[in-house]
Amino acid sequence: MAGRPPEEGPDTAALRHADSLVLIHTGDGKGKTSAAMGMAVRAIARGWRVLVVQFIKSGAWRAGEHAVLGGLGAEWYVGGDGFSWDSEDLDRSAERAVDAWNRVREAIRAGEHELVVLDEITYAINWGWIDGEEVARTIGERPAHVSIVATGRDAPAHLLAVADTVTEMTNVKHAFDAGIAAKRGIDF
Numbered sequence: 744m745a746g747r748p749p750e751e752g753p754d755t756a757a758l759r760h761a762d763s764l765v766l767i768h769t770g771d772g773k774g775k776t777s778a779a780m781g782m783a784v785r786a787i788a789r790g791w792r793v794l795v796v797q798f799i800k801s802g803a804w805r806a807g808e809h810a811v812l813g814g815l816g817a818e819w820y821v822g823g824d825g826f827s828w829d830s831e832d833l834d835r836s837a838e839r840a841v842d843a844w845n846r847v848r849e850a851i852r853a854g855e856h857e858l859v860v861l862d863e864i865t866y867a868i869n870w871g872w873i874d875g876e877e878v879a880r881t882i883g884e885r886p887a888h889v890s891i892v893a894t895g896r897d898a899p900a901h902l903l904a905v906a907d908t909v910t911e912m913t914n915v916k917h918a919f920d921a922g923i924a925a926k927r928g929i930d931f
């Protein structure tokens with residue numbers, strides 16, 4: 744079907760301005776973390792203070808984004824110590840996720856950053872490591888200038904409830920399903 748470019752834009756005069764926004768990237772398709780990292784780049788470009796917290800992945804796995812965004816001034820907490828299924832010690836992963844949450848909760852309350860990325864936080868909630876209601880409450884009560892982006896599959900309902908924008912990445916096709924391993928430069 745041939746389309747036509749729209750002749751009228753949306754009526755932006757009636758729109759309100761928000762001091763900050765809460766975004767969630769969820770779903771089974773690729774792109775949740777990389778879209779959050781793209782937002783971090785935008786935020787840094789505007790002079791925002793950025794904090795990235797990784798709840799699951801190891802530092803080595805995410806060295807690409809960490810090195811570049813860290814070099815641009817983003818602060819970084821690595822809570823996770825690897826995928827859960829290759830973690831030697833799940834209790835240790837849980838402890839590190841709790842520790843990361845305690846630190847980021849205080850950073851959010853203190854209003855030290857204009858953007859906080861909570862990468863893979865949904866797993867830490869869904870596996871019972873951290874309390875999702877407390878996460879939702881902390882986000883809901885954040886200082887007005889602090890925007891939040893949270894990523895991970897199966898975002899729980901109380902998190903969705905405090906979000907302004909929720910995107911579900913759909914897995915239409917994934918190279919992994921054709922037996923292709925995660926690729927440096929594309930996946931990490």
Ligand code: ATP
Nearest residue numbers: 771772773774775776777778914917919925930931
């Ligand atoms: P990315 O970090 O590439 O934006 P993501 O955050 O959406 O991906 P995660 O569920 O966090 O995806 O998975 C992390 C790793 O698994 C990445 O290397 C990613 O490319 C890969 N991946 C993402 N979606 C799928 C999928 N549907 N099947 C297999 N591997 C996937």
Ligand code: MG
Nearest residue numbers: 775776863894
């Ligand atoms: Mg991810």
